[in-house]
Amino acid sequence: MTKMSSDARVRIGLEIHCQLTALRSKLFCRCSADYRGKEPNTNVCPVCLGMPGTLPLLNRRAVEYAIMLALALNCKISKRITFYRKNYFYPDLPKNFQITQYNAYEHASVGVDGSLVLDDLNGSSKTIRIRRLQLEEDPGRLAYEGSIDTANYALVDYNRAGVALVEIVTEPDFDEPSEVRLFLNRLASILEHLGICNPALEGAVRCDANISIGEHARVEVKNINSFKDVERAVAFEITRQRSLASRGIEIRGETRHWDDARRITVQARMKEEEEDYRYFPEPDIPSIVVKEEDVEALRARMPELPYARVERFVKVYSLSSDTARILVNEKHLADLFEASTKYYDNARSIANWIVTDLKGYLERYASYDRNSKGDDGSSNSIFAKVTPRHIAELAMLVDSGKINRVTARQILQNVVASGMLPSAIVQGMDADMLSKKDELESIVNRVIEEERKAFMDALSNEKALNYLLGKVMRYSNGRADPKLALSMLKEKVADKSKGGK
Amino acid sequence: MVGTSRFALNAYELVNEIKNGSISVEDYIASMFERIRKMDERINAYITLNEHALEEARIVDKALKGYTEWKGYSNGNGNGNSSILLGVPLAVKDNISTQGIRTTCASKMLEDYVPVYDATVVKRLKDAGAIVIGKTNMDEFGMGSTTEFSAFGVTHNPWAYERVAGGSSGGSAAALASCMAGIALGSDTGGSVRCPASFCSIYGLKPTYGLLSRYGLISYANSLECIGLMARSVLDLALMLKVTAGSDMQNDHTSIDADTSLSLDPESISPDIKGMRFATIREVVESEGIDEPVRDSMLDAISSVEQLGAIVEEVSIPSLRYALASYYTIAMAEASSNLARYDGIRYGYTEEPDGVAWNEFYSTIRGNFGSEVKRRIMLGTYVLSSGYYGRYYMKAQKARALIRDDMLKVLKDYDAIMMPTMPILPPRIGERVSDPLRLYNIDVCTVLANLAGVPALSIPYSMYNGLPIGVQFMARHLDEPLLLRIAYALESARCDKVRRCII
Amino acid sequence: MVGIEEVRHLAYLARISIKDEELRLYAEQMDEILAYFNMLDELNVSDDVEPYRMCRAYNEMRDDVPVAFSDNVLSNAKNTKGRFIKAPKMSS
Structure with a gap:
C-alpha cells in the first residue's frame, strides 16, 4: 500500500433528502403530508400501508415542486420522468420496496447535471455539480422500548411512510467542510424561497456525506441531524482518514454513523450478506412525458430565487453584495429587511442592523441552527416579537443620534423580552433609567412572587429566566437596565437553588 | 320458475324474472347457497362464501317492492347502470379485494386477511345490483394455469371431475359452468380468465389493458394483468362490461378513459360478421404443441366464421417465438417485487416477532408461500439482479415491444386474430404440475394479448369426448364491441351445438 | 447454470426459507427455466427499440388534495403495541 502525503486531495460529496413540506398530501396517496405530532399509525391509508391491491397515485404538485427545484439548481429536466422500484426488506417500508428513481438505464430522474455556485467563499467562487435530483417516498419510522440494544422487537409507525422526498446527489466537488455548510x-435558502420545504422542521432536510482522500476508498456517513453536524462529521472523518492513512492503515469503504453526543463517526452495523436492490421501472406509474412548454410554464411560475434577490438588493437598495447575501441566505431575514424598509427608507442602515446586531443576537441567545433536530422554534418566537416596525425604529433611533449602538443592542434585548416598541422603551429610559440595584429590587421581587412557577422552572431552565426578565421590563415600563435585571434574577435563582437543597 | 333450471338462467334473463316479480332475490340466493353446499364438495370452486349475501338480497327485494329506491350499495353513482344486474349472484376470484369478505389469493400467507375496501370493479358491479356470493378458488396469487397450486385444494372441472378446471381463475369458471353463480370475475395475467373459460365451456374476456380498473386486484404482474369478465352468454358479458369499464383515475393511474358504454348496449350488438377479416397465425397453427382435437375444432371454427361471411387468412409473426420467454420473465420479475410485502407485519399470516432476528422472521414467515410462488419469486429475483437486468428483463421488455408492434401491424390489416384458446384439452389433475416448464408452455396462445395489451375473448366452441374446447379472438385496443359481435354471431349460429353449463 | 449456492442466495434476497433437501430440485427446475429464457439473448434488437412502457401526459396526475382514510386500516395487524405495529428487530 502506498503511503499518502497529508495533502492528498479530499473529496466530499453530499446526498441530501428534502421533504416537500409545503405539499398537502403524500407523494402516492391522499394521506396528509403533515405527519408530525400525530398518534402512531393514524396518518395512514391502504395505499401507503401497501395493502394488497392498492396502487400508487402520483401527486402532480410534487412533480412540479421537484422540477422547480431542479430548475433552481440548473438541472436538465428529463423528457420522460420514470419511477423505479428499489427492492429491499425493512420493517419501515410497507411494500418492502421503495418507489424512487434510478438513472442507470435511462435519464429517469426529474433532473440531472445541475450545479450550484458558491460565490461567497472568501472572495472566490466555486461550482458544485449536481449529479441528479429525484423524487421518492419517505419510509415510516422505527421506535424501541428502552434502547435499540435492549428491546426485543421494533415498533413501527407508518405515519411518515409515503411523504414526498426530493433527493439531491452532488458530485464529490467539496474540498472543505466549510464549503459543505x-x-x-444556500440550498436551504433556495428551498425557502421556492416555498416547497421548511428546513427548520425536524427531519425536513437530512444529509448524508461521502468522504475520500487521495485514492483511498470512499466512506459514507449517515444519520447526521443538523447542518452544523454535517460540517463537524465531515471534519472528523477527514481527520480520522488522514490519521489512518498516515499510519499506513487501510481505509475501508464502509458506512459510518454520526454519533452526535460523542461527536465522532462510528462504524454502522454490517449487513449479513450483500444486498442487491434489483431496480426496475415501477409498472403502476406510467412514465411522465414532460414537454418543453410544461417546463417553461413552471419556470414562469417560480418565485424570485436567492441569486436574483441578492442582485436586486444590491441594485435597488445599494447594499454590498456581502450584506445582501447574508440577508438572502435566510429568507426570513431578507423578508424582514424588505418589510422594514417600508417604515424607514434607509435600507443600508436597516440591513446593517439585521446582519450585525439582530443576527448576532440570534446566534448568541437562541439555540440557532437553521436545521437541527433540537430546533424548538426559539428563533421563531423571536421573530414573532421582532417585527419590521421594531427594526425600522431601532435603525432610525441610531441614525438620528438619539441612542448609540450599545444602547440599541440593549433595547433589542428588551424588545425580544417585552415586545415593546423601541421608541416607547427609549422614552422610558429617557425619563429615568432604573439602574440602581435597590430601585430594581422591588420590581424583581414582585415578579418572583407573582411568577412562582416560572421562577421554580428557572432553577433548571434558562428560558424561564428570559420570561421573568420580560416581566421585569414590562413592570418597569422598559426603564430597567436589562443586564442588571438579569444578573439580579440569576442571583435570586442561585440563592434559591442553594437554599432549596 | 321452479326446479334447478332457473340456476342456468343467463344473467339478463334472471334480471327480467326478478324485475317482473317471478323470482325473489332472497329465495334465489338462499337456494343457490343450498346448491353450492351440495355441489361444491366435489368441485371446490369457492374458498369463502359471503355471509352477508342474504342481507343484501333482502335489500334488493325491498327496493323492488317499491319500499325504497335502489341506488346501489354505495349511495348510487348515478351512471345509469344502477339496476342492470339487480340480484345477479356474482362470484369473485379470491385475488380481488372485497370489503369485509376474506380475500386469500388462495395462499396461506393471506389465509385470514379481510380487506377494508372494495375493488373498483366489485364496487361498480355491486352498485349495479349484483350480489357477491363468494370468493373463488385459484392458483396461489394467480400463478398457474390449472388451479392446482391453491392452498385450499384443487378445483375440479364440472364437465369431468378428474380433470382440472383450468387456471388461474378456475374457481370462477367452474362456479359458472356448474350454475353456482350467475356471472363471475377472474383476473388474466397471461390467460388466467380465458384458459379456465375454455376448459369449462363459458365465455372469458380479457379486456384492453386499463379498460377495467386494477384497483383492488392483488398484484401478481402489474403491467400484464387485468380483471377479466366471465359469463355464460355474450349479452351477460356485454352487461358486465358496460357496468365495469371506464376510467378510474381516482384509484388507478394506469386505467384508461374510454367511453365504450354506447356500443356495449346489448340491443346494439349484432350477430353480423359478414365481411370481417380474421387472421390466423402460422406459428400457432403449425406448432407441435397443439392437440389434434383442438386443431380439428379450430379448423371447424374457421369454416363456421367463413360460413357467416368472414374472411380468414393466415399470416406469420416470427417474433411470437419469444412470447413465452418474454412473458414469464416480466411476470416473474414483477411478482418478485409485488409479493415482497407479505412479511407478516401489517397483515396476513404471522408469528410472534419478539426476540426473532428480522431476516429470520421474514424468511420463516415467507417460507409459507407455495412452491410455485417461491419458484417464481426466486426466478424474478434472479432476472432483476444486477448484471442480469440487461440480459433478461430489458430484453424481455424489448421483445414485448416487438411482439406488440407485430400484432398491431396484423390488426391493422385484419379485424381480429383467431386461434385456439388452449393448445390442449383439460389435463387430468396432477398430470402437469411436476414439470413447470411444460406447464408454462400451455399459455402459448393466451399470453400474446397480455403482452400487447389488446382485448381477447375465449368463446366456448365445441366438445370432444365431453371435454370443452374454446376458440379465441384478439382485437385492437378498445375493440371489445367487435369481439362481442363475433361471439354473438357464433353463439347464435351454434346454440344447439354448445352447452355452457351443466345442471 | 443455477447451482445450490445460487438458490440459497436468491432465497436470501427474497427472504424465503427453503429446506436444504429442496434446494437441488429448485436449482434443477430454475436452471431449466432460465435456459429457456436464454433465447431472449439471441433476439437481436437494436438499441432504438424502446422497451415496452406505459406513458402519460404531464397533466394526468393526482391533485394535491388530502383525504383522510377513516376505516381502521390496522384491523389486520396482529402484532401490535398500542397504536404501534410490532416488527422484528434488526439483528445486531
Missing part, C-alpha cells in the same frame, strides 16, 4: 445554507 455553505452549500447547505
